[in-house]
Amino acid sequence: MKKSEDSSEERVQLQLIEAVNRIEPYTKKIGYKRLEKPLGFFFARVLDNKVTSSEKGREELERASIRVAAFIIVSQILFYLILKQENEKILKEVNRIQSTKHLQSLFDDIVVRKHYKVIYQARLVEMLPTNSVTSLNQIFQSLSLCRLEEFQSDIIGKIFHGLIPFELRKFLAAYYTSNTAGDFLGYLVIRDTQIKILDPACGSGTLLVSAYKRIKELNGEISHTRILQNLFGFDVAAFAAQLAGINLALQEPLEPIDKCQIGIMDFFKLKLGQQNKNLEFSVPKFDVIIGNPPFTRGDRLDREYKDFLETHLRRNGILLKYNKKYLGLYAYFLLDSLRFLKDQGTLAFILPFSVINSLTMKPVMQYLSEKFSFRYFITSDVQEAFSEQSAFKEVFLVAQKGKSPSQTVKFVILKQKLSRKNYLTLVKRIEEHNEDFEDKSIRIRHITNQELRNSSNWVINLFNREFNDLFELVMESDALTVMNQIVKTPRYDVDRGLRAGISDFFYLPNKYWKISEESKSWIKIEKIGNKVSLILLRQYLYPVFRKSSLYQQIKPDISEYIIVISDKDQLEEGVQEYVQWGSQKFQKQPGFETLAFIHVSKGRKIARVGVTHELSLSTNNIIAYYSPEPAIFTDNFIFIRTYDEEADKTLAAYLNSSLFLLTYFVLRRVKSGALGQIFGTDMRNFFCLNPHHVSEDDREELFQIFDRFAAESSTFPPFLNQIQDALGDKDHPRFHLDRKICEILKLKKIPNFMRQLYETLIIELNKY
Numbered sequence: 001m002k003k004s005e006d007s008s009e010e011r012v013q014l015q016l017i018e019a020v021n022r023i024e025p026y027t028k029k030i031g032y033k034r035l036e037k038p039l040g041f042f043f044a045r046v047l048d049n050k051v052t053s054s055e056k057g058r059e060e061l062e063r064a065s066i067r068v069a070a071f072i073i074v075s076q077i078l079f080y081l082i083l084k085q086e087n088e089k090i091l092k093e094v095n096r097i098q099s100t101k102h103l104q105s106l107f108d109d110i111v112v113r114k115h116y117k118v119i120y121q122a123r124l125v126e127m128l129p130t131n132s133v134t135s136l137n138q139i140f141q142s143l144s145l146c147r148l149e150e151f152q153s154d155i156i157g158k159i160f161h162g163l164i165p166f167e168l169r170k171f172l173a174a175y176y177t178s179n180t181a182g183d184f185l186g187y188l189v190i191r192d193t194q195i196k197i198l199d200p201a202c203g204s205g206t207l208l209v210s211a212y213k214r215i216k217e218l219n220g221e222i223s224h225t226r227i228l229q230n231l232f233g234f235d236v237a238a239f240a241a242q243l244a245g246i247n248l249a250l251q252e253p254l255e256p257i258d259k260c261q262i263g264i265m266d267f268f269k270l271k272l273g274q275q276n277k278n279l280e281f282s283v284p285k286f287d288v289i290i291g292n293p294p295f296t297r298g299d300r301l302d303r304e305y306k307d308f309l310e311t312h313l314r315r316n317g318i319l320l321k322y323n324k325k326y327l328g329l330y331a332y333f334l335l336d337s338l339r340f341l342k343d344q345g346t347l348a349f350i351l352p353f354s355v356i357n358s359l360t361m362k363p364v365m366q367y368l369s370e371k372f373s374f375r376y377f378i379t380s381d382v383q384e385a386f387s388e389q390s391a392f393k394e395v396f397l398v399a400q401k402g403k404s405p406s407q408t409v410k411f412v413i414l415k416q417k418l419s420r421k422n423y424l425t426l427v428k429r430i431e432e433h434n435e436d437f438e439d440k441s442i443r444i445r446h447i448t449n450q451e452l453r454n455s456s457n458w459v460i461n462l463f464n465r466e467f468n469d470l471f472e473l474v475m476e477s478d479a480l481t482v483m484n485q486i487v488k489t490p491r492y493d494v495d496r497g498l499r500a501g502i503s504d505f506f507y508l509p510n511k512y513w514k515i516s517e518e519s520k521s522w523i524k525i526e527k528i529g530n531k532v533s534l535i536l537l538r539q540y541l542y543p544v545f546r547k548s549s550l551y552q553q554i555k556p557d558i559s560e561y562i563i564v565i566s567d568k569d570q571l572e573e574g575v576q577e578y579v580q581w582g583s584q585k586f587q588k589q590p591g592f593e594t595l596a597f598i599h600v601s602k603g604r605k606i607a608r609v610g611v612t613h614e615l616s617l618s619t620n621n622i623i624a625y626y627s628p629e630p631a632i633f634t635d636n637f638i639f640i641r642t643y644d645e646e647a648d649k650t651l652a653a654y655l656n657s658s659l660f661l662l663t664y665f666v667l668r669r670v671k672s673g674a675l676g677q678i679f680g681t682d683m684r685n686f687f688c689l690n691p692h693h694v695s696e697d698d699r700e701e702l703f704q705i706f707d708r709f710a711a712e713s714s715t716f717p718p719f720l721n722q723i724q725d726a727l728g729d730k731d732h733p734r735f736h737l738d739r740k741i742c743e744i745l746k747l748k749k750i751p752n753f754m755r756q757l758y759e760t761l762i763i764e765l766n767k768y
Contacts, residue, residue, distance in 0.1 A: 181386035182210035195287035202233030205244030224252035293333035372399035393670035405450035497633035610637035624655035647691035654689035674768035
């Protein structure tokens with residue numbers, strides 16, 4: 001886009017923001033409870049049960065509802081003015097709005113004459129108070145100068161991002177696709193102008209607009225009406241569907257259309273044919289389903305809605321076992337799309353990277369591998385996401401309905417950020433190379449669908465061959481076994497750490513109290529600011545690992561505690577006073593029947609080994625922490641508890657080695673670039689050193705090496721520098737630890753292996 005066009009967009013955005021600010025006081029008078037249903041915001045509660053679980057969440061949703069209502073009204077006015085400018089003979093001549101009912105009647109006339117129901121389905125104007133008319137006329141006057149139809153992009157969606165707070169998009173998992181990513185995907189999968197295309201969660205319509213432009217490029221003579229007859233989209237939120245309708249209509253605002261096939265409804269309640277209420281069009285089977293569905297985590301879905309989704313899948317013949325608690329909403333979109341896709345039809349989704357390496361997604365992907373032939377998995381080494389403001393790394397998944405075991409799957413890493421200048425070149429490069437290929441812009445690896453189906457680690461195909469070979473060598477060792485086989489009860493011995501109540505109450509020290517003195521049987525705490533002090537007996541306290549950023553070495557001196565009490569306890573005087581303070585400070589009982597009491601009293605969440613849950617490969621220098629004395633680990637860690645203390649220490653040594661760092665690249669769920677996460681479900685089913693496979697002599701030597709490693713860990717730089725130092729210094733504690741682990745794994749040609757290991761890790765770590 002030219003600089004003048006950029007400035008024009010900024011001007012339009014400022015005008016719209018001013019208009020929204022002007023009308024917002026009146027939508028506030030309507031009240032968010034009356035607005036929730038017409039906006040589709042009731043689905044915010046369904047799609048993410050955290051939305052209203054706190055007073056802050058409810059307040060944010062209320063504010064967002066009021067602002068979105070104002071935005072919808074402004075965009076309805078703007079679209080009316082655009083149509084009026086180009087169709088003055090068709091639409092009524094209006095110089096001044098007489099009343100809110102008058103304005104609503106003008107909108108209703110558009111629906112009757114031009115079938116833009118999706119844009120005007122939210123009948124909010126008639127809900128405005130009568131004293132809003134003056135402001136409505138002022139908005140009419142200011143927006144009449146906007147020539148939005150001049151912009152051939154998802155400009156409404158862009159403006160939407162500037163108007164709607166991030167918190168709202170977070171509620172609805174609404175991280176909308178960037179224009180360039182949409183065009184890249186459209187160019188990759190659309191080859192015919194007559195195909196029918198569906199976006200089941202269309203948002204502001206970016207992917208549908210990209211499909212429109214791709215079809216127009218393939219055939220410049222095809223009419224606006226003809227293209228729109230083959231484009232379908234659905235969204236549960238009225239404001240999002242409205243934006244999609246506007247963006248599609250603005251591709252050719254001069255041309256009349258019979259209908260805009262965007263529906264405001266839940267995709268999972270959609271039926272084939274003409275069986276859908278409130279839809280003016282029938283729903284066919286599709287040649288291409290293209291989408292960027294919500295990434296809402298399974299544990300945040302409303303329980304009743306999740307039950308509905310599971311029943312819905314079973315009724316439609318999709319029978320598979322999966323982790324019902326954690327399966328994300330996007331997985332249900334993947335599975336339900338089967339109903340609407342023609343045989344040999346193409347599925348093209350933007351998804352979180354974890355679809356490839358998440359244990360939760362494994363049965364889903366295996367199921368899909370029986371129904372589809374995968375064509376592409378495409379991600380990037382230089383771009384955090386393809387959705388705007390998404391916190392998670394993403395992947396383009398493209399598959400064709402129908403089994404073709406010998407068909408090649410291309411695993412693609414983009415080494416350049418997608419841009420308007422390069423996306424066509426990158427698509428052509430992906431298509432033309434049918435053998436492994438790598439240059440400065442792209443890396444492509446090939447594997448057949450049959451090989452992929454038989455593989456346990458799909459993500460490994462996104463790394464280079466050297467990485468793959470090293471990983472396979474490590475995984476072949478008999479000394480490794482699945483973590484589930486190392487612990488007694490996987491569910492309780494490998495899990496996310498403690499989430500306990502109100503942190504500023506349960507943890508000591510905190511921002512209100514400091515620890516001023518300690519003994520073997522008690523600690524003395526002092527209130528910050530006024531020197532009030534209390535004595536707390538250690539019987540109510542337990543040592544705790546809180547945040548990895550607080551600890552500079554593998555075996556830190558733990559000087560933090562968590563209070564472990566129940567409302568059934570007869571509390572000692574000092575603790576009683578502390579509880580009384582907490583009850584007054586937080587205005588309600590902090591919840592003494594807490595996770596802390598339940599888990600600690602049953603021996604859960606207490607361990608010696610904790611792996612950092614969220615780790616930055618560019619700044620962190622430690623993966624796993626070890627405590628000689630058992631401690632509670634918070635949810636910033638995945639705690640691991642084996643059979644005994646020696647096994648715990650053996651495991652801690654392995655988890656801090658470079659060999660585990662290699663496998664961490666495969667195990668982690670990438671959030672953005674260097675930042676990744678590990679979950680308990682991942683850790684339980686990943687291969688680690690089996691402590692029972694280590695001989696007594698090896699264990700004794702390993703512990704000596706690990707003790708030195710742990711003692712010096714406070715001076716360690718980030719991982720990249722550690723690996724570089726170990727490569728050049730055979731006396732480095734990391735070198736000694738890695739060599740001993742290699743010996744225990746009985747790897748061959750250890751010097752060669754370690755050199756290749758370090759060189760490969762340096763290449764990967766240099767990406768961040």
